[in-house]
Amino acid sequence: MTTATSPRALEHPPRDRIRLEAVLHALSDPVRLRIVRDMAREATELSCSYFDLPVTKSTTTHHFRVLRESGVIQQMYRGTAKLNALRGEDLDALFPGLLDAVLAAADAQAARTEGAA
Amino acid sequence: MTTATSPRALEHPPRDRIRLEAVLHALSDPVRLRIVRDMAREATELSCSYFDLPVTKSTTTHHFRVLRESGVIQQMYRGTAKLNALRGEDLDALFPGLLDAVLAAADAQAARTEGAA
DNA sequence: GCCGTACTACGACGGGTATCGTACAAGGGT
């Protein structure tokens, strides 16, 4: 072992390099939007395996990476698990109200489509 | 001539078929985001040729179609010109505050990058 | 040490898409 707390490091963009276009692109995928909604609902850090997604584990890894590299989420290793958290503070500092608006929009759309069923 | 006002019809999604993912995807392209920002700044309908974009006319046509088919803008022919307008009412009814949040975020990001230059 | 769990890396594949060039259509002005 080399370091005590973080054996495996994960690259995250610093706050000032988060690009709006990348964030919007990350949120425009249904699977990723669902991940973000789940994370917003449960306010704590969640492991990747918490999410029950309609794709394989490889694809899940891919989506989490897109979310991390776009600056939407933060990831940390904790043993074999990988904990995920929204970068709510960073996003709100850069783009005030954006994340909330997207989450509210997703909720509204979900309510509409469920109501129609 | 067949009809008096609209010789050439353009397909638009009705309000209830506008999908959040499609809107976010439409706004995640730099060229399209710039178009939307310009339209929001000038509150009136604008012809396609108003915009000074770093792509050819073919590509411009493509981007306007993506914006129209995702429900972000409305297009109408007026002679040889094609007038474009944001579907602000529809978007605000479906996703309250979303468009404003994206526009504010784009302004904030533009201010930051200009300030750094 | 061994195994199981959690996640990753890599390659492949199919579909989407941003871009262009060229050729074309529609409409207004002279």
Add this chain to the structure above:
DNA sequence: ACCCTTGTACGATACCCGTCGTAGTACGGC
């Protein structure tokens, strides 16, 4: 009628991306 302006259609191209399967790594428990 002619042309110019405005925008479209279509094909081509190169790239991106979502998906998968398989093989592999890291860590914790037994």
